[in-house]
Amino acid sequence: LTLPIPLERGGEQTLQEQIYRFIRDQVLSGGYRNGLQLPSTRELAEGLKVSRNTTLLAYQWLASEGYIETRQGAGTFTRQVISETVERAQHGPPSSSSGERPAVVLRCEPPLLTDRVAARAQFDFWYGRPDPRQFPTKIWARLVAESLAFARSSLADYGPQAGNLALREAISEYLSTARGLVVGPERILITAGAQDGLNLIARLLVEPGVAVAVENPGYQAAASVFRSYGACIKPVSVDGDGVLPEGLEGIAPKLVYTTPSHQFPTGAVMTLARRQALLASAEALNAYIIEDDYDGEIIYDRPPLAALAALDQNHRVIYVGSFSKSVGAGIRLGFLVMPPELMHWATGLKSLSSYGQPWTEQAALAAFIREGSFRTHLRRIRTLYRSRRDALITALREWLGEDADITGYESGLHLVVRLPAHLPNAEQVSAIARPLNVALYTLVAAGAADLECGNPDDRCLVLGYAALTPEEIETAIRRVARAVARGEASP
Ligand SMILES: Cc1ncc(COP(=O)(O)O)c(C=O)c1O
Numbered sequence: 478l479t480l481p482i483p484l485e486r487g488g489e490q491t492l493q494e495q496i497y498r499f500i501r502d503q504v505l506s507g508g509y510r511n512g513l514q515l516p517s518t519r520e521l522a523e524g525l526k527v528s529r530n531t532t533l534l535a536y537q538w539l540a541s542e543g544y545i546e547t548r549q550g551a552g553t554f555t556r557q558v559i560s561e562t563v564e565r566a567q568h569g570p571p572s573s574s575s576g577e578r579p580a581v582v583l584r585c586e587p588p589l590l591t592d593r594v595a596a597r598a599q600f601d602f603w604y605g606r607p608d609p610r611q612f613p614t615k616i617w618a619r620l621v622a623e624s625l626a627f628a629r630s631s632l633a634d635y636g637p638q639a640g641n642l643a644l645r646e647a648i649s650e651y652l653s654t655a656r657g658l659v660v661g662p663e664r665i666l667i668t669a670g671a672q673d674g675l676n677l678i679a680r681l682l683v684e685p686g687v688a689v690a691v692e693n694p695g696y697q698a699a700a701s702v703f704r705s706y707g708a709c710i711k712p713v714s715v716d717g718d719g720v721l722p723e724g725l726e727g728i729a730p731k732l733v734y735t736t737p738s739h740q741f742p743t744g745a746v747m748t749l750a751r752r753q754a755l756l757a758s759a760e761a762l763n764a765y766i767i768e769d770d771y772d773g774e775i776i777y778d779r780p781p782l783a784a785l786a787a788l789d790q791n792h793r794v795i796y797v798g799s800f801s802k803s804v805g806a807g808i809r810l811g812f813l814v815m816p817p818e819l820m821h822w823a824t825g826l827k828s829l830s831s832y833g834q835p836w837t838e839q840a841a842l843a844a845f846i847r848e849g850s851f852r853t854h855l856r857r858i859r860t861l862y863r864s865r866r867d868a869l870i871t872a873l874r875e876w877l878g879e880d881a882d883i884t885g886y887e888s889g890l891h892l893v894v895r896l897p898a899h900l901p902n903a904e905q906v907s908a909i910a911r912p913l914n915v916a917l918y919t920l921v922a923a924g925a926a927d928l929e930c931g932n933p934d935d936r937c938l939v940l941g942y943a944a945l946t947p948e949e950i951e952t953a954i955r956r957v958a959r960a961v962a963r964g965e966a967s968p
Contacts, residue, residue: 478516479524492527496535504544504555511557515545518553585705598916600953604742604891604923604941605772605802611858612805616850617841624840631836638828639820640667640812641839647846648798648812656773657783658796660814666823667834670811671771671799675702675734677813677830678767678795681822682732683708690730690764692720694926694933696741699734699769708732712927715740717884719747722758733759733766737785738773742925742939743893744885752785759793765816766794772802774855776888777863792816800842802890803855808838858943862890868947869940872954890943895936900961902935909960915953 482499484492503509516524518532525532536553539545547553597603625632639645645662652658668674675698683689685707691700693712700710713724713733720735735755737747747755759766768785776782786796799811815823827833845851866886873894874881882895896903907917918939920926926933942950 478520480516480521482525484525484527492525493531493535493538496521496525496527496532497538500535500539500555501542501544504558509555511555513555515553515555583705585701598911599914600945600949600956601916602918602938602940602942602945602953603916604918604925604939605806606941606944607802607805607858607890608861608944609805611861612807613845613850613854616845616854620841620844620850621837624837624844628836628840631840636833636836636839638833639663639665639824640827640833641836641843643847644810644839644843645812647843651846651851652784652798652814655781656770657787658814659787664815664817664820666813666815666820666827667839668811668813668827669809669831669834670801670806671769671797672698672702673809674797674799674811674813675699675767675769677823677826678732678765678797679703679706679708680830681819681826682765687732688728688730690725690728690733692735692740694742694920695734696736696769697924697927699767700927703732703734715743715745717743717745718751719745720751720755722751722754725758725762725764729762730764733764734769735766735785736769736771738770738782739885739887739889741769741771742885742891742920742923742937744887744889744891746779746782746887747785749788752788756785756789756791756793760791764793767797768794769797771797771799772889774803775859775862775890777859777866778887786814792818795819803858804842804845804851808842810834810838810842862943865942865945865947865950866892868950869942869954872951876954876958891939891941894938894940895934896938898936901964903938904935906938906957906961909964910953910957913953913956913960915957917957 480499482496484495486492490498500509500515515521518536519529522529522532536545540547543556544558545553546556642662644667645665648665649660649662652660668677679702683703683706687708688711689703689708690711690713691703692715694715695712704710711728711730713728714721719737719740725733733755735747737752739746755766766785770784773782773784784796786794793816795816796814797811798814800808801811813823869892870883870886873883877894877897882897884893886892896906900906901909903919907919907922910917919935920933920937920939923939925939945953
């Protein structure tokens with residue numbers, strides 16, 4: 478360990494002084510954080526090819542002025558120095574700067590997910606969150622360890638650009654049995670989750686001014702990606718059968734973003750007739766359909782549905798898969814099933830942007846699917862989440878009456894409830910809930926509606942239930958119901 482100190486030998490300053498100034502400046506500017514361990518005087522002397530005496534004297538000088546300290550048996554560490562210089566370095570541009578900077582050209586609205594972690598309430602009905610306690614940690618640890626044992630050069634080398642072949646094969650097999658989608662691994666591209674997949678598609682196909690149809694209400698993070706590449710977003714209405722193909726007429730979209738298995742957020746399942754109509758429209762309009770199957774694995778009251786892509790005879794559908802809901806968003810793995818003509822470009826783009834996902838996680842996930850643990854895990858969480866969903870429906874009916882307007886509960890990790898007219902609207906109810914440590918989400922707060930796309934339904938709440946126990950759900954909804962009733966009673 479050494480430090481990159483550019484020494485000028487034979488210059489005006491002694492070597493000792495140059496070492497002293499370099500470290501002092503780093504401490505003052507905040508470049509070296511408080512408590513950073515420095516190399517020993519011997520290591521530094523060897524690294525810089527100077528005498529030990531030189532580094533020793535420089536360290537003594539720094540210590541005497543309070544920039545560093547030596548802890549017996551532990552080493553030498555920087556110390557916190559609060560000064561105007563540090564403040565300036567951290568909080569403002571140098572005074573000689575004009576303040577002007579090159580313009581950022583990306584039109585970027587970050588999705589709501591990232592800010593959420595910090596603000597979590599005790600009873601948080603955030604919509605897409607699997608229960609962190611259900612992550613298959615033990616199996617995952619074993620599979621990671623086994624993968625590492627067989628890694629050979631895989632961790633040192635770049636992997637295939639489209640992703641780990643074993644994982645693509647495992648996904649290919651899974652899709653054919655679970656989703657009726659028969660595709661070889663040569664059409665599968667591994668991504669860092671659905672969002673990465675959407676970004677890749679947008680980068681391939683969207684240029685400024687291109688029309689992209691998105692469901693309304695719909696997943697705003699998708700619209701934001703398309704918008705960031707200059708797309709002209711065209712909201713298309715949805716009904717109980719999914720997105721309305723007639724809404725595409727007159728728009729001439731190049732891409733149609735949909736969530737056919739569990740429309741986000743309404744939960745509508747696209748009927749076969751609607752799927753066929755949508756495919757026909759895409760053909761007539763020469764558009765690609767994006768099928769975002771973000772939570773299609775988690776189904777309760779009906780048999781699994783064939784993917785829209787499985788019905789597609791003309792390679793109009795780009796299928797977006799993700800393991801965020803079924804396994805956990807932290808593993809950051811998903812995939813795209815690409816029409817053959819796009820695969821070459823998509824693979825090229827993948828290497829242009831990242832050269833792929835971490836090998837160990839891909840290998841572990843491939844083994845997780847292959848050995849059957851994925852299916853076992855799915856069976857287990859379906860049973861568990863079903864009981865939570867039932868608890869939420871029961872609690873909502875207790876509050877709102879037996880005929881409460883609840884939709885989208887046949888699958889996934891969330892449902893939508895429409896508050897009756899005699900209650901305050903969704904925003905007011907979530908404001909009442911907040912001090913009770915209960916987080917409820919309106920369409921806008923859930924990232925499911927955009928004010929630019931017309932007035933979102935202000936009576937709908939999008940409620941995720943998977944990460945809460947039935948008891949937690951009951952307690953939270955009763956708490957809110959009582960508070961709303963009290964609020965109603967007061968003048
Ligand atoms: C509709 C929809 N699509 C995609 C995603 C993003 O998933 P991923 O974590 O795989 O990027 C989400 C996340 O909640 C989602 O709700």
